[in-house]
Amino acid sequence: MTSSTLLSIITFVYGLSAFIYIFSWVFKKPEVARLATWTAAIGFIGHAAGIIWRWNESYGLGIGHAPLSNLYESLIFFAFSLTLIYLIIEYKYRNQIIGAFIMPLAFLTMAYASLSPSVSNHIQPLIPALKSNWLIAHVIACFIGYSAFAVAFGLSLMYLIKQREVDPPAGGSGWLELFPGKQALDELTHQMVMFGFIFLTAGIITGAVWANSAWGRYWGWDPKETWSLITWLVYAALLHARVRWDWRGKRSAYLSVLGFAAVMVTYFFVNYLPGLHSYGSS
Amino acid sequence: MAKETVSAGPLRGLYKFFASITLTITLLLVLAATSVIGTLIPQNESPEAYFRAYGEIFYRIFSALKIFDMYHSWWFQSLLILLAMNVVVCSIDRLPGVWKIVFGVRSRFKAAKFKNKPGKTEFLSTEPPSVVKAVAESLVSKSYGHVQVKPTRKGFMIFGEKWRWSRLGVYIVHLSVVLLLLGSVIGSIFGFDGYINIPEGETVDHVRIRGTGKIYPLPFKLRCDDFDVSFYKNGAPREFRSDLVIIENDREVLKKSIIVNDPLRYAGINIFQSSYGEMQAEAPRPAAVSRPEEIVLSLTVSETGMLYQKKTRIGKPFDLPEGLGKFVVTDFVPEAKFMGQPIGEALTGILTPAGGQPVEVTLPLRFANFDKMRKGRVIISVLEPSAGKQMMPVPGKKKRFYTGLEVTSDPGVWVVYSGFILMLAGCFVTFFMSHEQVAVEITAKGKKSLVSVAGTAYRNKMAMQRKVQRLSDKLAAGTKAV
Ligand code: HEM
Numbered sequence: 001m002t003s004s005t006l007l008s009i010i011t012f013v014y015g016l017s018a019f020i021y022i023f024s025w026v027f028k029k030p031e032v033a034r035l036a037t038w039t040a041a042i043g044f045i046g047h048a049a050g051i052i053w054r055w056n057e058s059y060g061l062g063i064g065h066a067p068l069s070n071l072y073e074s075l076i077f078f079a080f081s082l083t084l085i086y087l088i089i090e091y092k093y094r095n096q097i098i099g100a101f102i103m104p105l106a107f108l109t110m111a112y113a114s115l116s117p118s119v120s121n122h123i124q125p126l127i128p129a130l131k132s133n134w135l136i137a138h139v140i141a142c143f144i145g146y147s148a149f150a151v152a153f154g155l156s157l158m159y160l161i162k163q164r165e166v167d168p169p170a171g172g173s174g175w176l177e178l179f180p181g182k183q184a185l186d187e188l189t190h191q192m193v194m195f196g197f198i199f200l201t202a203g204i205i206t207g208a209v210w211a212n213s214a215w216g217r218y219w220g221w222d223p224k225e226t227w228s229l230i231t232w233l234v235y236a237a238l239l240h241a242r243v244r245w246d247w248r249g250k251r252s253a254y255l256s257v258l259g260f261a262a263v264m265v266t267y268f269f270v271n272y273l274p275g276l277h278s279y280g281s282s
Numbered sequence: 283m284a285k286e287t288v289s290a291g292p293l294r295g296l297y298k299f300f301a302s303i304t305l306t307i308t309l310l311l312v313l314a315a316t317s318v319i320g321t322l323i324p325q326n327e328s329p330e331a332y333f334r335a336y337g338e339i340f341y342r343i344f345s346a347l348k349i350f351d352m353y354h355s356w357w358f359q360s361l362l363i364l365l366a367m368n369v370v371v372c373s374i375d376r377l378p379g380v381w382k383i384v385f386g387v388r389s390r391f392k393a394a395k396f397k398n399k400p401g402k403t404e405f406l407s408t409e410p411p412s413v414v415k416a417v418a419e420s421l422v423s424k425s426y427g428h429v430q431v432k433p434t435r436k437g438f439m440i441f442g443e444k445w446r447w448s449r450l451g452v453y454i455v456h457l458s459v460v461l462l463l464l465g466s467v468i469g470s471i472f473g474f475d476g477y478i479n480i481p482e483g484e485t486v487d488h489v490r491i492r493g494t495g496k497i498y499p500l501p502f503k504l505r506c507d508d509f510d511v512s513f514y515k516n517g518a519p520r521e522f523r524s525d526l527v528i529i530e531n532d533r534e535v536l537k538k539s540i541i542v543n544d545p546l547r548y549a550g551i552n553i554f555q556s557s558y559g560e561m562q563a564e565a566p567r568p569a570a571v572s573r574p575e576e577i578v579l580s581l582t583v584s585e586t587g588m589l590y591q592k593k594t595r596i597g598k599p600f601d602l603p604e605g606l607g608k609f610v611v612t613d614f615v616p617e618a619k620f621m622g623q624p625i626g627e628a629l630t631g632i633l634t635p636a637g638g639q640p641v642e643v644t645l646p647l648r649f650a651n652f653d654k655m656r657k658g659r660v661i662i663s664v665l666e667p668s669a670g671k672q673m674m675p676v677p678g679k680k681k682r683f684y685t686g687l688e689v690t691s692d693p694g695v696w697v698v699y700s701g702f703i704l705m706l707a708g709c710f711v712t713f714f715m716s717h718e719q720v721a722v723e724i725t726a727k728g729k730k731s732l733v734s735v736a737g738t739a740y741r742n743k744m745a746m747q748r749k750v751q752r753l754s755d756k757l758a759a760g761t762k763a764v
Pocket residue numbers: 194236239240243300301302303306365366368369370372373376452455456459709712
């Protein structure tokens with residue numbers, strides 16, 4: 001067995017957890033959600049072990065490096081920080097419905113990493129430009145930021161669903177009965193956006209410092225850099241929109257969805273454009 | 283005086299325009315949207331490539347809008363300048379008010395301010411007000427740096443306040459945005475970005491500027507003693523290393539081996555490992571061709587993409603097509619060199635653009651695309667005579683490499699880096715430290731006390747409600763609530 005086998009198993013654990021969260025939401029059985037939480041937590045521990053194991057394996061191959069150097073490893077780390085942030089939120093806010101919107105994202109990410117034939121799970125040696133501690137800081141900061149934005153995205157979807165409910169049925173028999181309140185969803189989204197913003201800022205900055213130490217320029221308008229800036233600008237606009245018009249609520253939720261779309265482009269689609277960051281492609 | 287009153291109106295309007303956050307949101311979103319263009323249309327390619335890809339009409343439109351180098355275009359830079367003015371004016375507009383909140387005398391707390399705060403709690407304690415007051419005071423002072431106690435008609439009010447300075451965080455973030463823009467301007471005015479290829483064992487004293495191809499003299503000489511590349515088992519490169527020596531006044535002042543991610547820095551100039559190549563071995567051999575009688579040139583006009591052929595002789599000037607000027611082949615060089623690197627046989631010539639200064643042009647026989655580097659309006663290459671056979675490597679001789687170096691200088695980088703640090707610090711303060719106030723009101727109810735706790739926060743109001751609840755729970759537990 002190798003670390004990638006373990007990580008494929010984790011994929012199914014997360015899938016199971018996501019399924020139970022959704023089941024508990026749709027069939028209004030809050031008591032089974034506990035099971036989902038335990039499943040996610042056990043999966044998370046195995047996930048952490050898988051990452052450390054892979055790290056160790058790379059040393060066994062004589063090309064030791066942190067497992068953050070290609071698309072497979074970045075997807076694994078993304079799902080890892082996403083699950084971590086989710087579990088912390090569940091612990092802090094004691095609401096298990098949110099899991100029905102976040103754990104599927106973690107499951108899909110892991111499934112894409114483990115099952116897609118276009119994502120190679122080989123441990124590859126580092127090419128010279130990637131040998132840098134700034135790079136490790138860069139990747140960690142970016143992916144924590146992306147995960148926070150992913151959680152914000154899930155919460156915004158919940159908000160948008162919730163706000164369509166005109167008249168909550170008396171006695172609370174609707175699907176949305178166990179949802180957090182609109183204001184709570186909105187504030188939690190904002191928290192996640194702030195959290196993501198500071199990490200994305202740190203990610204862009206460490207990336208700039210890395211580029212400066214490798215190529216002698218901190219900014220070169222390559223497509224990946226530019227898209228991370230676009231993402232950053234959208235979230236900066238969202239932060240200001242809340243200041244200016246007290247844009248809490250619907251419009252703020254739409255901007256958060258737009259911001260997450262920019263994250264997806266930065267992460268996946270930029271690799272189809274020319275530029276220096278092509279190492280992310282496989 | 284009269285003049286001032288006349289200009290006050292428009293100036294006031296301009297000030298209001300730049301102090302508005304609506305402008306900020308608009309600019310941020312417009313910058314995001316326009317930045318997308320440059321990721322869809324590759325930047326800084328050759329004009330022919332664009333012409334082929336987009337056709338004449340779009341080529342002309344894009345070119346007029348500077349889309350091919352859009353991040354340096356006047357309109358994109360104007361957006362950035364507008365953003366800078368926006369952030370400066372907005373800060374000037376708001377800072378004095380915030381300054382007063384942060385550094386001014388502390389305002390007397392007003393009970394009315396907390397009257398209807400959401401999350402306000404209330405309970406009845408069996409202790410008298412003086413006992414509750416002591417417990418509450420110690421609890422509040424645990425989390426709040428500033429505490430005031432005020433006797434009321436039937437009891438006490440206790441106020442706590444903390445982190446009012448965190449309101450300055452946003453201004454630190456905004457200052458950092460200005461520093462980033464300023465640093466990049468300093469870099470583009472006083473810095474340069476060049477490259478050079480140095481064959482092992484050779485010395486250079488200049489680099490070429492990226493983009494324009496202009497020669498930039500270095501304040502020292504640079505020698506490459508050795509270049510090495512090592513590979514992983516799978517054939518991917520593991521490391522590039524160049525042994526460099528800096529020479530000043532014929533003295534070796536610094537020696538360093540550079541690898542990717544570990545540049546050489548000297549006299550404000552940074553030298554980075556960026557590429558490498560293998561030199562063709564220099565075998566002594568007769569020139570493949572001698573001074574030619576007849577020459578056939580191919581002429582490509584960059585703007586229109588039209589291709590022409592021209593038969594000529596050494597020393598015979600002719601007119602370039604499309605009225606682009608005159609050209610004359612001046613000489614044949616059997617062993618030409620370019621930036622210290624042998625390029626084989628070449629023709630040299632003088633090109634006099636219409637209404638421009640004459641320039642010397644080198645046309646190597648083996649490299650048909652060589653003249654493209656000049657980025658001129660017409661690209662010249664030699665069709666006849668054709669180059670001699672490829673030079674053969676001499677067996678037993680070590681391969682010789684040249685190292686490709688990126689040579690840059692950016693005096694603005696420290697301004698940018700200070701901006702980075704301030705931005706992170708400012709965001710941290712702004713997002714995670716909120717200006718908070720709490721008020722505990724204790725009113726005598728016979729021998730017991732009616733206690734209420736309320737609080738406000740500048741940001742994250744729901745977390746504040748939870749904090750109020752926790753404080754209230756602790757206070758209730760410590761004062762025998764019923
Ligand atoms: C790229 C440029 C900018 C960045 C990164 C930036 C960043 C920020 C951040 C992080 C906040 C805190 C948001 C929050 O409270 O959640 C903020 C607030 C604010 N920004 Fe900006 N900003 C920028 C440009 C501007 C400009 C041009 C203006 C000019 C009007 C402006 C005006 C404000 C104001 C008034 C606030 C609210 C301050 C408060 O809460 O008291 N910002 N900005």
